[in-house]
Amino acid sequence: MHNKLIRTISLCLITGLALTTLSACSVKSKRQLMDYARSTYGDADLVGSHSNLGKKIVTVTMKDKDTGIEYTVTSQMMDVTVDGSSFGKQEQTSSDFEEKYYDYLLEKAGDDLGVLEDKYNFSYELDYGTITITFAYRESSKNAEEAARKFAEELKKIDIKQKMPSEYVLYVEGNVYIGYYNSEHDEYSESSEFDIIDYVHENYDADAEFLDSMFSYIDQFLSNEEVDEKFPGHDGSPSGNAYYFKDKNGEIFVVIDLKEFGADKSEIRLYRDTGSGMEEIVF
Numbered sequence: 001m002h003n004k005l006i007r008t009i010s011l012c013l014i015t016g017l018a019l020t021t022l023s024a025c026s027v028k029s030k031r032q033l034m035d036y037a038r039s040t041y042g043d044a045d046l047v048g049s050h051s052n053l054g055k056k057i058v059t060v061t062m063k064d065k066d067t068g069i070e071y072t073v074t075s076q077m078m079d080v081t082v083d084g085s086s087f088g089k090q091e092q093t094s095s096d097f098e099e100k101y102y103d104y105l106l107e108k109a110g111d112d113l114g115v116l117e118d119k120y121n122f123s124y125e126l127d128y129g130t131i132t133i134t135f136a137y138r139e140s141s142k143n144a145e146e147a148a149r150k151f152a153e154e155l156k157k158i159d160i161k162q163k164m165p166s167e168y169v170l171y172v173e174g175n176v177y178i179g180y181y182n183s184e185h186d187e188y189s190e191s192s193e194f195d196i197i198d199y200v201h202e203n204y205d206a207d208a209e210f211l212d213s214m215f216s217y218i219d220q221f222l223s224n225e226e227v228d229e230k231f232p233g234h235d236g237s238p239s240g241n242a243y244y245f246k247d248k249n250g251e252i253f254v255v256i257d258l259k260e261f262g263a264d265k266s267e268i269r270l271y272r273d274t275g276s277g278m279e280e281i282v283f
Helices: 030-041 095-106 110-121 140-157 193-203 224-230
Strands: 044-052 057-065 070-082 087-097 120-127 130-135 167-172 176-180 185-192 209-217 241-248 252-257 268-273 278-280
Touching: 030 044, 030 057, 030 070, 030 087, 057 087, 070 095, 070 130, 095 110, 095 120, 110 252, 120 140, 130 140, 140 167, 140 176, 140 185, 176 193, 176 252, 193 209, 193 241, 193 252, 193 268
Parallel strands: 130 167
Antiparallel strands: 044 057, 057 070, 070 087, 120 130, 167 176, 176 185, 209 241, 241 252, 252 268, 268 278
């Protein structure tokens, strides 16, 4: 989701932020928060409320009639800044309903998800609305797309609010990223990390340990002349993933595939950080 900030200085600043609602120049009333909760999440009863007008915070606690979930909705004044400059305060409405609802879905589907865990040999966790599925072994990850889709199908069966999490990040053996699944659009994209790992093991160091991948710019590795040659007409520095390994002697080295940065064809290179720049490993 992309946040937009409209830079208009007036009595109130209007800004759009993901997962929040910004509106007037004062906090919402108890009644307004109750109406917001019911219109956003469904019919609910008021459990309690708390106001601190000195700090300009109003909170209501609601109990959802469909699920029994108790959640809060809060209205408070927040600082608005643009490029480090302050433009006063703006009302922000926030809630923990989604977090509570995600936990509710996972608990309610727990037995069926357990069957999938055993069948596909994975574990899972929820973090900030994204479900991370980690397969125990590379062999068990061959059906990663199918496993993620089955997982989403189990949640969909009980998703009475139609607010289930839709993003799935898939790993294997703890830290090898293998793909991403979006259940809302039923789209799966596969990572090439194993291609890089296989290349290193088959061509350079069979005992090298894969550590992690990081977003990088190509000019961290190539000279300006080669960047212009490999990426003609580029705008700025092309970006992609760099893959970090530890060799059999405990030394760190980095692997990149120029195609991942936008080159026409695959070209895998290895580098070591000399402290004054990246030096290509010739082997």
